[in-house]
Amino acid sequence: MNRACIEVEGFAELLHRFERNISILGRSPKTFDNYARHVAAMALHFKMLPTELDPEQVKDYLFELQQRSKTPSQSYFKHTVYGLRFLLKTEGLPYDFLHLPSISKVKKLPVILSREEIWRMLQTADLLKHKLVIGLIYGCGLRCMEVRNIELSHLDFDRKMLHIVQGKGKKDRYVPLSQ
Numbered sequence: 745m746n747r748a749c750i751e752v753e754g755f756a757e758l759l760h761r762f763e764r765n766i767s768i769l770g771r772s773p774k775t776f777d778n779y780a781r782h783v784a785a786m787a788l789h790f791k792m793l794p795t796e797l798d799p800e801q802v803k804d805y806l807f808e809l810q811q812r813s814k815t816p817s818q819s820y821f822k823h824t825v826y827g828l829r830f831l832l833k834t835e836g837l838p839y840d841f842l843h844l845p846s847i848s849k850v851k852k853l854p855v856i857l858s859r860e861e862i863w864r865m866l867q868t869a870d871l872l873k874h875k876l877v878i879g880l881i882y883g884c885g886l887r888c889m890e891v892r893n894i895e896l897s898h899l900d901f902d903r904k905m906l907h908i909v910q911g912k913g914k915k916d917r918y919v920p921l922s923q
Contacts, residue, residue: 748784755787758795758835765834772914779827782820786828794828795835802828818850857882880906883922887912 749756759780766776786794786805797805809821832839857865862882869875881891890911898907904921911917 745780745784748787752787752791752793754793755784758793758831759784762831762834766830769834778823779830782824782827783831786824794831795837879922884919886919 745759749759762780762783763776766779767773783794786797789805790797790801806821806825809824829839865882866875866878869878877891880886880894884906886894886908890908893909894906898909899921900907901921905918906921908917908919
């Protein structure tokens with residue numbers, strides 16, 4: 745992003761407005777970082793502000809992203825599309841004329857470990873507290889960030905529930921403790 749601020753005239757001001765608009769709308773700073781990184785890559789590619797691109801330039805860029813690799817990352821492509829869409833929307837520019845594609849989420853089944861695999865995974869930890877954390881991660885389906893924020897008071901042994909405070913999307917949730 746820093747390079748785009750230096751090399752593309754007006755990008756620093758655009759980026760500042762973009763950050764302000766995302767913040768006002770209550771989006772996460774991580775959302776801004778992801779969107780801004782992809783918008784900056786587009787600005788560097790064309791050496792001009794993404795808000796000044798015509799629809800054909802955008803389509804060419806998106807096509808090039810897909811062709812760059814035989815299996816482009818859906819996440820990378822999605823953040824490019826949605827970042828540009830959000831930028832145009834917050835700048836008060838028409839964004840639907842670009843006909844940016846919708847990205848469908850790939851649905852994958854979870855990996856389910858056998859009892860032996862779970863046992864081996866737990867045996868890799870030397871300390872009891874590490875075994876407990878590994879068991880919580882797997883048994884409750886926790887995200888790394890959620891594990892870092894767990895406190896003893898979040899465990900409800902009577903109801904056999906774990907209270908996840910401010911998880912993904914800053915949402916609280918309860919998950920059952922596995923046996």
